[in-house]
Amino acid sequence: MNPNPSSGQTSRNVSALAPTQPGTSAESTFGDSDSESVDQDRLNQDVNKLRRDVASVKDALARLATQKGDEVAKTFRNVSQTVTSHVGSAASGVADAGSELASSAKDQAKTFAAELENMTRRNPWGALAGAVLVGVIMGIIARGRS
16 A cells, blocks of 8 residues: 555545434535635634734834833933032032131131231230140140040
């Protein structure tokens, strides 16, 4: 027997195996086979359409994730720029305040030094007594610590 039967042999074998019921024939069995192949074709088309739909949804989700990721990155950049500008402004403000404070302290030190110089010129003995008093106080403080 030939392992690859010709189409005539196949139809005879199928018709021999097909159950015969009253009112049915081999042609109606092949008719069922045609409807099964049509059903199979529809199923294959539906599966292929489903695959395309899933791929489309996957692409849409990928685009959405990319867009949202870009938006998040943009938001973080804006926040970091805002924070940087605020910190820069605060640092600049602190630097300005520190500069003004240093300038004010410098002016006061100059004024105090000028006042001491004037006081010393007007009353040299009083300035000498004040210097001795300050020295004694410092000596007492230093002696108490040792």
